[in-house]
Amino acid sequence: MMLDVEIMMRIAREQYVPAAEAAFGASGAQALRNSLTVVRALYGRIEPELITGSLCVVHRVTDGSGRSLPLELSPNPQRFTGVEMLAAAYAAPTRTGMAVIEVLPSGQLDLHVDWEPVDLADLSRGAVVYEYGGGGERFFIGGEEKAIYNPSPGIHASVYAIPTFRTLTAALEDYKIRFVSTSQCPIFAGVWSNETRLILRNKPEETMRQSLTHFLKTVLRSAEVRPEQVVDESHPVDIKVTWLFTTRLALIEIKWVGDALTKEGNLLPYRDARAKEGADQLAGYLDANASQAPTHESIGYLVVIDARRRGLDVGTEQLPISDAMWYADREIEYDPAYHTFRPDFAEPVRMFANPALSACKPD
Amino acid sequence: MWGYSFAVTEEGYPYSPDVQAAVGSLLHHGVLVADPDGFLMVSSGGTEELALLRSLSAFRERDEFIDGACGSTLALPTGTIRDAVAHAPDVRGALRMGQTRLLLTQSGQNLLYDQFAALSQAVGIEVADLMIPAVVWLTYLLEASADEPTPSHAVGV
Numbered sequence: 238m239m240l241d242v243e244i245m246m247r248i249a250r251e252q253y254v255p256a257a258e259a260a261f262g263a264s265g266a267q268a269l270r271n272s273l274t275v276v277r278a279l280y281g282r283i284e285p286e287l288i289t290g291s292l293c294v295v296h297r298v299t300d301g302s303g304r305s306l307p308l309e310l311s312p313n314p315q316r317f318t319g320v321e322m323l324a325a326a327y328a329a330p331t332r333t334g335m336a337v338i339e340v341l342p343s344g345q346l347d348l349h350v351d352w353e354p355v356d357l358a359d360l361s362r363g364a365v366v367y368e369y370g371g372g373g374e375r376f377f378i379g380g381e382e383k384a385i386y387n388p389s390p391g392i393h394a395s396v397y398a399i400p401t402f403r404t405l406t407a408a409l410e411d412y413k414i415r416f417v418s419t420s421q422c423p424i425f426a427g428v429w430s431n432e433t434r435l436i437l438r439n440k441p442e443e444t445m446r447q448s449l450t451h452f453l454k455t456v457l458r459s460a461e462v463r464p465e466q467v468v469d470e471s472h473p474v475d476i477k478v479t480w481l482f483t484t485r486l487a488l489i490e491i492k493w494v495g496d497a498l499t500k501e502g503n504l505l506p507y508r509d510a511r512a513k514e515g516a517d518q519l520a521g522y523l524d525a526n527a528s529q530a531p532t533h534e535s536i537g538y539l540v541v542i543d544a545r546r547r548g549l550d551v552g553t554e555q556l557p558i559s560d561a562m563w564y565a566d567r568e569i570e571y572d573p574a575y576h577t578f579r580p581d582f583a584e585p586v587r588m589f590a591n592p593a594l595s596a597c598k599p600d
Numbered sequence: 601m602w603g604y605s606f607a608v609t610e611e612g613y614p615y616s617p618d619v620q621a622a623v624g625s626l627l628h629h630g631v632l633v634a635d636p637d638g639f640l641m642v643s644s645g646g647t648e649e650l651a652l653l654r655s656l657s658a659f660r661e662r663d664e665f666i667d668g669a670c671g672s673t674l675a676l677p678t679g680t681i682r683d684a685v686a687h688a689p690d691v692r693g694a695l696r697m698g699q700t701r702l703l704l705t706q707s708g709q710n711l712l713y714d715q716f717a718a719l720s721q722a723v724g725i726e727v728a729d730l731m732i733p734a735v736v737w738l739t740y741l742l743e744a745s746a747d748e749p750t751p752s753h754a755v756g757v
Contacts, residue, residue, distance in 0.1 A: 240715055242718045242722075244740055245715075245736065246721070248740055255732050255736055257732075263728035266729035266732065270671060386675075386739050388742065396675075399677045401679070403639065460679075479613075481613065
């Protein structure tokens with residue numbers, strides 16, 4: 238990777254972190270730290286997705302003498318000593334409107350719910366201002382709007398609310414519910430042949446792997462996530478996860494079941510046998526791994542992306558809802574059921590990917 | 601600068617035997633405590649010891665660097681930071697070679713100094729909070745490598 242100074246200069250110019258010090262010096266940097274701490278703590282208690290109005294966090298900047306530039310956001314704010322109590326007060330009805338949290342020099346927090354909206358860029362001439370609303374988040378600093386780098390745009394509502402999971406099992410469960418079931422992940426959304434989400438496109442495996450790899454890299458604490466790691470001479474395992482300062486290691490094999498559109502325009506159906514083949518494959522990887530890395534505590538995870546529908550033909554644009562959702566709760570039975578007798582084989586995780594609502598018609 | 605060696609290992613992340621040994625010692629003496637999942641926390645005694653160490657002139661200047669580096673977790677998810685570090689010039693080269701290799705050798709430092717020179721140009725040399733150049737650099741590593749796969753050891757487990 239060649240050094241690209243232009244990219245670095247652009248980041249320094251456009252991003253909010255350097256802007257805080259550029260505008261206000263050391264006071265700005267400290268105000269930014271305090272604001273980020275409050276935002277993160279707040280999102281640990283409330284889901285930003287539930288904010289349908291807008292939320293601002295405003296931190297006055299001192300002028301070096303210890304005094305803050307005056308801000309009068311509303312006459313009767315509620316004052317809190319910590320985020321926990323404030324989050325409880327910032328109830329759901331409040332979230333449909335516009336609320337401001339002012340971070341005071343004392344560290345206390347004022348919650349303003351009845352305030353006259355002001356121009357945030359103007360407000361930021363004497364403050365560091367964070368805003369969540371309008372489908373995104375941004376900072377205003379020194380009179381200008383500044384960008385926030387989000388490694389997972391379109392996946393997580395806020396970069397400050399990306400969950401971290403201690404265990405892979407918990408992370409996979411979140412991925413299944415939040416991203417696969419709704420195809421919310423922009424990467425995963427690329428597995429479909431069209432917007433009906435009835436038929437997969439040709440060879441969706443790599444996209445599925447990219448989606449899960451990206452997700453796990455972002456949300457797992459203290460873990461390295463690597464795609465396509467060679468285990469034996471036959472085939473690389475889809476994802477390998479290792480945890481820092483431990484001997485724990487996870488091998489993830491991804492299989493999909495459903496119907497994919499081939500290059501020739503036919504449907505290629507994969508059903509239960511494909512998932513069972515994946516289980517056999519993963520058992521083989523674990524055996525190979527045990528001999529090559531005997532000191533590691535290894536667990537295998539079979540992830541099955543379930544896109545099965547009933548009654549599909551090439552060109553189907555709609556299905557009766559009972560057919561579209563026929564497999565939603567139909568588990569795959571494994572024989573052998575490795576997870577029942579191998580301590581290194583976790584229970585397979587089946588992730589049903591819902592079709593688009595528009596592709597479902599009444600029975 | 602502080603004398604701790606780092607290397608890229610088979611697992612693909614920078615590893616320091618010095619840091620690992622220190623963690624082990626701190627666990628042994630109860631300064632750090634591990635929970636059932638293996639995550640480390642500072643004990644109350646550890647907090648007191650940290651305050652004492654920070655007051656010593658020999659370690660006081662380290663605070664600024666550690667604080668700046670750790671401050672980057674306010675702006676970026678830890679997983680993203682880890683991904684960015686994998687694209688740091690020294691680490692990236694070691695991963696691509698598929699070998700366990702020492703980091704921060706003279707040639708590795710030279711690669712970093714080139715980037716840090718550009719970073720100084722971008723954010724200035726005198727900054728009040730080292731979190732700022734840290735976040736700019738990490739963001740740069742992510743953006744500059746956005747179209748490339750994360751380097752990794754393609755070796756047997």
